Amino acid sequence: MLEKNNLTVLEEGIDVPLSFRLNGKEINLQVPPSRRLIDILREDLQLTGTKIGCEIGRCGACMVLINGEAFNSCLTMAFQCHEKEVITIEGIEEDKLDFIQQAFLEEGGFQCGYCTPGMIISLKAVMLEKENPSISQLKEGLAGNLCRCTGYGGIHRVLNRLVSDR
Amino acid sequence: MLLNREESRDRWRIRPDGKDKVTGALSYLTDRSFPGMLHGRVLRSGYPHATILSIDISKAKELSGVHAVLTHEDVPGLNAFGIADPNQPVFCDKLVRYEGDALAAVAAETPTIAEEALGLIEVEYEVLPVIDTPEKALGPDSVPLHPEGNILHETDYRRGDVAEGFKGCVVIVEETYETPRQMHTYLETEGGVFVPEEDGRLTVYAPTQHGYKDRMQLSRILAMPEETIRIISSPIGGSFGGKDELNVQPYGALLSLSSKQPVKIHYSRWESVIAGLKRHPMKVTMKTGADESGKILAHQVTILSDTGAYATLGGAVLNFATEHAIGPYAMAHVEVKGKAVYTNNGVSGEFRGFGGNQVIFALEGQMERLGQKLQIDPWELRKRNLRKRDDLGPLGQRMVPTDGPTQVWEGIQASPIWKEKDQTGENMEPWIKHGVGVAMTMHGSGLGYGIPDPAGGKMRLNEQGKIEVAFGHEEFGQGLVGTLEMLLQDHFQCDKGDMEIIIGDTDRVPSSGSSTASRTTNMVWQALNNMKEPFLKALFKKASLLTGIDAVKFQTGPGGIWLRGESGDFPERPVITYQELAQQGLEDLEFSTEFHYPVTPDPIMGAHYLYTSTAVVAKVEVNLLTGMVKILGLDHSVAAGPVINPMGYLGQIEGGGIMALGFTTMEDAVMVNGHYATKNMDSYLIPTIFDVPETQYVDAIEQLPEGDPFGPRGVGEVGTVAVAPAIVSAIYDATGKWVTKLPVSPEELQSSVEELPMMWKGW
Ligand code: FES
Numbered sequence A: 001m002l003e004k005n006n007l008t009v010l011e012e013g014i015d016v017p018l019s020f021r022l023n024g025k026e027i028n029l030q031v032p033p034s035r036r037l038i039d040i041l042r043e044d045l046q047l048t049g050t051k052i053g054c055e056i057g058r059c060g061a062c063m064v065l066i067n068g069e070a071f072n073s074c075l076t077m078a079f080q081c082h083e084k085e086v087i088t089i090e091g092i093e094e095d096k097l098d099f100i101q102q103a104f105l106e107e108g109g110f111q112c113g114y115c116t117p118g119m120i121i122s123l124k125a126v127m128l129e130k131e132n133p134s135i136s137q138l139k140e141g142l143a144g145n146l147c148r149c150t151g152y153g154g155i156h157r158v159l160n161r162l163v164s165d166r
Numbered sequence B: 001m002l003l004n005r006e007e008s009r010d011r012w013r014i015r016p017d018g019k020d021k022v023t024g025a026l027s028y029l030t031d032r033s034f035p036g037m038l039h040g041r042v043l044r045s046g047y048p049h050a051t052i053l054s055i056d057i058s059k060a061k062e063l064s065g066v067h068a069v070l071t072h073e074d075v076p077g078l079n080a081f082g083i084a085d086p087n088q089p090v091f092c093d094k095l096v097r098y099e100g101d102a103l104a105a106v107a108a109e110t111p112t113i114a115e116e117a118l119g120l121i122e123v124e125y126e127v128l129p130v131i132d133t134p135e136k137a138l139g140p141d142s143v144p145l146h147p148e149g150n151i152l153h154e155t156d157y158r159r160g161d162v163a164e165g166f167k168g169c170v171v172i173v174e175e176t177y178e179t180p181r182q183m184h185t186y187l188e189t190e191g192g193v194f195v196p197e198e199d200g201r202l203t204v205y206a207p208t209q210h211g212y213k214d215r216m217q218l219s220r221i222l223a224m225p226e227e228t229i230r231i232i233s234s235p236i237g238g239s240f241g242g243k244d245e246l247n248v249q250p251y252g253a254l255l256s257l258s259s260k261q262p263v264k265i266h267y268s269r270w271e272s273v274i275a276g277l278k279r280h281p282m283k284v285t286m287k288t289g290a291d292e293s294g295k296i297l298a299h300q301v302t303i304l305s306d307t308g309a310y311a312t313l314g315g316a317v318l319n320f321a322t323e324h325a326i327g328p329y330a331m332a333h334v335e336v337k338g339k340a341v342y343t344n345n346g347v348s349g350e351f352r353g354f355g356g357n358q359v360i361f362a363l364e365g366q367m368e369r370l371g372q373k374l375q376i377d378p379w380e381l382r383k384r385n386l387r388k389r390d391d392l393g394p395l396g397q398r399m400v401p402t403d404g405p406t407q408v409w410e411g412i413q414a415s416p417i418w419k420e421k422d423q424t425g426e427n428m429e430p431w432i433k434h435g436v437g438v439a440m441t442m443h444g445s446g447l448g449y450g451i452p453d454p455a456g457g458k459m460r461l462n463e464q465g466k467i468e469v470a471f472g473h474e475e476f477g478q479g480l481v482g483t484l485e486m487l488l489q490d491h492f493q494c495d496k497g498d499m500e501i502i503i504g505d506t507d508r509v510p511s512s513g514s515s516t517a518s519r520t521t522n523m524v525w526q527a528l529n530n531m532k533e534p535f536l537k538a539l540f541k542k543a544s545l546l547t548g549i550d551a552v553k554f555q556t557g558p559g560g561i562w563l564r565g566e567s568g569d570f571p572e573r574p575v576i577t578y579q580e581l582a583q584q585g586l587e588d589l590e591f592s593t594e595f596h597y598p599v600t601p602d603p604i605m606g607a608h609y610l611y612t613s614t615a616v617v618a619k620v621e622v623n624l625l626t627g628m629v630k631i632l633g634l635d636h637s638v639a640a641g642p643v644i645n646p647m648g649y650l651g652q653i654e655g656g657g658i659m660a661l662g663f664t665t666m667e668d669a670v671m672v673n674g675h676y677a678t679k680n681m682d683s684y685l686i687p688t689i690f691d692v693p694e695t696q697y698v699d700a701i702e703q704l705p706e707g708d709p710f711g712p713r714g715v716g717e718v719g720t721v722a723v724a725p726a727i728v729s730a731i732y733d734a735t736g737k738w739v740t741k742l743p744v745s746p747e748e749l750q751s752s753v754e755e756l757p758m759m760w761k762g763w
């Protein structure tokens, strides 16, 4: 994709083939290369676990993992996912809950829950990168995630739990 | 009790809606889509004040992919909405009063086409001068924005004679306090899907805090009987008062009925900023005087509230502010005058705390200043003025006896931060200062005297053999469903799987009043108490008929009805299961209750009957070089009756506390000449995880006066109301500077250039 005439393709919004692995499955789509990943997920594929709150990369509700790193899917365009491995909240764990999810449940780490998928993805990214992250490293991972309901009290309890349970 | 996981033991429970929230499986209403669904967009004026000369939608209509383009001409019923006073047009016809005013709406096959169609609508305006402050709106040559003028509502409460009172004072403090236009900033912006059904009915999937009220308002706009509209309104990604009023609903409903297809509207953040409600900015002037013992003799208050372009609940908010400007203090001579004024600014409306937050900031500031002037510890000064258990309420109304103010006054002193109150001189750079401050208040719940405030619920055994309860309340995150589950388990000792909880769907729930004003916990608690006895009696009677066992031997338990005495270890199985009972017919097993929120017998508009109390202690760090304030600690003592759901209670106080921290130190939806300057979350800042203390100690005082029949009070708002004055007092403690305008401006706290060298020397 995008070898020739990159600019023309981008400017005219012509559909191009896009393939990536999403939650372990191969996905092939025809989309404009600048289509936002968040729209591909929420609208084209009806995967609405990834939320939308600001569309400018400030709230973190739209976080996904791309090749294991956390990205704002509102700022990520289709072509940037080409041949990558994308994991959304739906793909975090198949059968049982991930222990980050479990900690959110047990510690009261959410209320309305709208920020929660993004929070979990951001923490997952830290966990994937570091084997035994410290509280402050985990907290750093949430620098781009806003929560309006909890005041982060429950989320701090989650972080403590993640560190102590390891 | 200190609210935390350990102390709560088996009452710290995983929320029933939790699993779907952490896995992303929960379908919020703005996540839904339907076959053939169109996308709706609303055209906003962009001008804060203008006359509309013409609207031409012809080009937009011709655009391929567009299914409906609507204006004021297409509203079959009342072209207006507003919970208290419907004076906000669905679509403007002649006059635009704020930049978020709607002129037209479009439904199209894709969001892009809808957006393009908006661009093709041609509107001619004659731009008018912008009235961007209440002062301007009240000025002699200001034009009236509404037929009744520019004053939405006025309050005037007096007792005694303040002039006389001030004569006896040895000290009088007078100050004006200003508060910001705070935005709710729910992470899920307003939105929903509107589906015309084959039988001619309309189903609305859109968040609100009062489904039946939306149904009533929509029926007025659409000229459709209420029964033909179904409102599905939960789950909700946060509301805090902001989604109680209609937002997308009129547009989505009209577009879907016109295009005969499902229509989705989901506001962008910018549209949410421009069209959504905010907290009323208020200017509060207080003159308060006391005798040498610190006894307050006279208290005179004026409140000027910027209600923006339309009414919504601006009048009720002002009533609440008027009452709470007096607070938990017994004062002989009082005068409070308030004005809620229309301007061309964004619409102000309901927001957690409901006008209390603004005036309590002022009132508590007065207490601090009085104490200092008299050289009496301000906390002690409060004590000398606190109301007694059976005193009348702030507006002279009879209220339910409460010791709350005294309880929290004492309770907060157990906080670890309190103990640092009089400590100074930590080992820090000379430009880093620490301070501790305290504040308290009393907060009314329910809608208050003179406003219909009905409650109700249903309980039955359903076809699946489950104990089913239905309430017209909403789940916006506060944990209502979890609280209901716990209450049901307390009543019936049944398993989670034995119950079904239905909320947020007008076709399936009774009218229960709004989920606002910290009223829900209390209302569902009362409703379950009312229905439990008759329900059990009927259940046991039926079980007795079917088993031949005397009904007095029965009790409910996991899976069904057990013989008394067997509980505890439940040896084998119930004598009859709920399913077996259900299979034998459900008649006579359905109960409902209707009642009114407890209200004062004294006819004083808006006066409250039930109160909760809170005291807050804050510890701050101020950097004198940058003026930046960091909140190191925020602890609460709350008296709100028994705790049902500790995780939920704690979450409300923690979340409310941080929302108020934002109000105090960073949040303001700035308007310049009637235009929002803060358009998204890059310029409207809310607290991040780095801005908050790691732990807030929350002490819940459960004890109520003997014989109190009202049980657990709601705590949705009380955690927000006394935080600002505690932080501001802590800043004073650290810097010697009184902040009177929120959010705190770092520039004000920065040391002057002259002071800086002294500091370096000191280091
Ligand atoms: S929607 Fe992507 S960061 Fe807010």
Ligand code: FES
Residues within 6 Å of the ligand: A109, A110, A111, A112, A113, A114, A115, A116, A146, A147, A148, A149, A150, B187, B237, B238, B477
């Ligand atoms: S739980 Fe509602 S925004 Fe975090």
